[in-house]
Amino acid sequence: MSDLKRRLTGVVSAAFATCGLPPELGRVTVSDRPDLADFQCNGALAAAKAARANPRALAEQVVAQLVDDPHFSRVEIAGPGFINLTLNLDVLTERARQLAQDERCGAEVLAQPRRVVVDYGGPNVAKPMHVGHLRASIIGESIKRLFRFRGDQVWGDAHFGDWGFQMGLLILAVGDEQPQSPFMQDTDGPFPDESPVSLADLERLYPMAASRAKTDPDYRDRARRATAELQNGRKGYRALWKHFVDVSRMALEREFNALDIRFDLWNGESDADPLIPEMVSELDARGLLVADQGARIIRVARDGDKRELPPLLVVSSEGSAMYGTTDLATILDRRRKIDPDLVLYVVDQRQADHFEQVFRAAVMAEYAPQGSLEHIGFGTMNGADGKPFKTREGGVLKLHDLIEMARDKARARLHEAGLGAELSPAEFEETAHRVAVAALKFADLGNFRGTSYVFDLDRFMSFEGKTGPYLLYQSVRIKSLLRKGAEQGVTAAEITVAEPAERELALALDAFETALAEAYAKRAPNIIAEHAYRLAQTFSKFYAACPILVAEPVSLRPSRLAFATATLAQMETTLRLLGIETPDRM
RNA sequence: GCGUCCGUAGCUCAACCGGAUAGAGCACUCGCCUUCUAAGCGAGCGGUUGCAGGUUCGAGUCCUGCCGGACGCGCCA
Incomplete structure (x- = not known):
């Protein structure tokens, strides 16, 4: 089952080809102007540039191929040569019905799954985890879940700091x-x-x-x-x-x-240690090791580098292994035990140079193919002053204390709102915990990983606006609705798209696959977070505009209920990819 | 000094391969609960995308220079 964007890209690409234009220019995207159309294609502009032709004239040729296509109710040219595509309602209805039936909520499965190791978290023996571990854990967990959900075989490795x-x-x-x-x-x-x-x-x-x-x-x-x-x-x-x-x-x-973070492997630095002696002699035999200032190094600088990258230190002047040594040995270890196609290192952006050194050395040593090792860097979590987050005393805040702070705030907020009064103490605690985790994770994943962000618990924990708690609220509201529907004996049936709010919701549900594909390509969970928020908001609009259980005539109810069911399923799937679990009530 | 990243609304952040009128949330103003959770929905206000050039039919996005900030630059990880 394919999402609309891909299907339409196929249709428009064929039209480009018929007109003698490069089919890859027939790429269709969601419209920037929802007031004008559902989807658009900008390929005529690119084609015109390449062919030094008039973009509108090319667009007209393409549109001539599309006007009678049953997918569209309207195909128009706008501006310098944008092709605006408005869907036939039947097509949208059909897609909405598919989505509602689909266990994967409209997400596709990779045609060519890979073996992927996600190295994240980086906890250390004897050192309590602090806020610095929060981002690595949250982002890494999300990326791991995303890759696995798309169909890759994935190992999440804590890469335990247990040696040295x-x-x-x-x-x-x-x-x-x-x-x-x-x-x-x-x-x-x-x-x-x-x-x-x-x-x-x-x-x-x-x-x-x-x-x-x-x-x-x-x-x-x-x-x-x-x-x-x-x-x-x-x-x-x-x-x-x-x-x-x-x-x-x-x-x-x-x-x-x-934090709902689960590793498949707890391999540590100690696991790589036994490989080091043979690795060193092998590197030596390959002529990669160079004696320098009493140490043994691998030179990884290349001609054409904008500046000289320092060498990778393999054996220190005291004869001991360095962290680069361990990282290199770990690459070798993983190749032997797992043979991954791809290894993602979810580690602070500040270590970019280090990974560049290690990756180059690994490729030189033929321990990993070029491009199979990737550093997924992230920015720091800052305090209100814009500097890396510290406690009021200037120390590092323990992760445990941070979570406790968030939970306290969640309890207070629930009480303030008079929510959860009917819950048992245990359920209330569970809800407060989920609200706290959702707030922390969504605040983190809502930003692009590469940028640093300002930690502001009050803002994260707000139940209004673009926050984790808001998303939980929307989910819980749907769950409540579905319970009520079940009591009243209303059952979901085939979706019919009619109202504008329904049309918008169907399009939002369809956009899931596109969001996942992009998040996957960029290793960027914020794109999933964005989708979750868009979906929640679109549903809320639908909820306000379209009565469900009290809809008149009653014949509307099963379709509306199916919309609600499909939205909840996709919402929970989406949130789960962010590592967020929804409570049943709040 | 060299290098990397960043600079977008009062604040926190988005922006798909260079495309239309740069989008959200918060804050602020107004409207909507005798219908399913109003923790919601709708409307409004808010921008010379750090500055100056360049490439292009078209630049937040690409190139050059400058200003401002964060980070990194051999035996810690």
Whole structure:
């Protein structure tokens, strides 16, 4: 089943071809002037430019091919050569009926699915997630869902920060507090199954150790040795490290669950570590590694670069692996285990240069084909001052606290509005939670990912305007309507498009596939968010203009109800692609 | 210094391969609840798209320069 835009593009392209014009110019888009037409084609202008001809004359030729086409009730030329297309009502009605029947709400399935890894979230052992993780998680989750929904086989990987110097710091800190701990004994074990540290311990010890390492060179050296011993396989350290990972991961998963973010893989930096020695020798054998200032690097600069890109540091002067090393090894690891066609790195825009270095090195090493690695960068979440978001005290706000703030606000707003009074306490909490998550996610995904945005909880949490709560409200209103319809025994039947508001709603429903295709191509969830809002607003207009359960004559009711059912289904599908779940009541 | 991104309504943001009258939301003004959730709907107000050139029939979009801002630039990730 194809959406109208694609179908009409086929029709108009054929007309272009008949006129001896390039068929690809027959591309049809939704009209910029809904007052004039439903769809338009600007191809005559482009054709005229290429052929140095009169655009209106070309448009007239094309239109002559289209005027009798049953898809259209009107085909007109406007301005310098725009072709305006107004749909035949029967065509729109037929499409609306298809949409209402379709399990996928009008979304198509990719003809050629790919294997895709989405690397996002980036949580770290022992470090609580903060607002910086929010965007990576929200955007990555949405992109993962979008790719999967379109038909790709997708792995969402948390890319857990579980290796390196930070682990040495933690081991050292635990050892200083618990010198008698069996984990500190350099033996073959066995070691306790019980973790010697709680999450609270980790959150206390890590910042302490990290700051001490900055000022105390001896401490830093001991931590480095501990890191090296861990990586060399000291049994007690390994066992202790496993506890760090497990304790952290459990806490992080709780956090992610609260945001409806689910990973398929929790591969960490440690998983790539075993590959590093062979990778280094292989890179060396290929002649890619160069000794420089005591380190071993890969030069990735190219002629024609506007400026010299620094080399990728593979082995530091101290002989250790750097984060670029781990990233490169991870590419190799994924190729062996998954063999993806595409890997998307949903990471802060500020790391663009780093990924450019790694990707170039990976292509040079033939670990990944050109173009199969993409950095999906995003801007920062800023405070009211336009600078990256900080708490009032100037510290970093923990994600957990942020969510709690949002939930508090949601509860307050619900109470203010006198909503949810009839809900049980548990249902009320669930609703408040969903409102909070919807507000945070929609505020984030409503903007193009590349731009930074200003965090303003009051604005996000408003139930009016372009917000998550507004979208939930519209969905809930439809659910309420459908419940009432069921009680009254009204059943949905075939849609008939008649009223202007119905026509507009049918067109809005049809636009779903176009929005998904564009969001997919640009890796831009804001396009899905935009569609959700447009759909909600168009439905609301329909709701105001067209009575449903009380429509007269009663024969209108089944069609109107079918519109409502189809809208709800598509709305929930759309919101789910943004990672937003709707409550049943509010 | 070099590089990347950005500058659109009072505020927060959109704008499909260069196309018509640059769109939304908030705020502000007016209208609409004895019909399905008014957390809604309708109407209005609001713009020299940072500045100056250039390419084009046509530029927020492409090119050049300038002004202003954010970020990045080898052993942290």
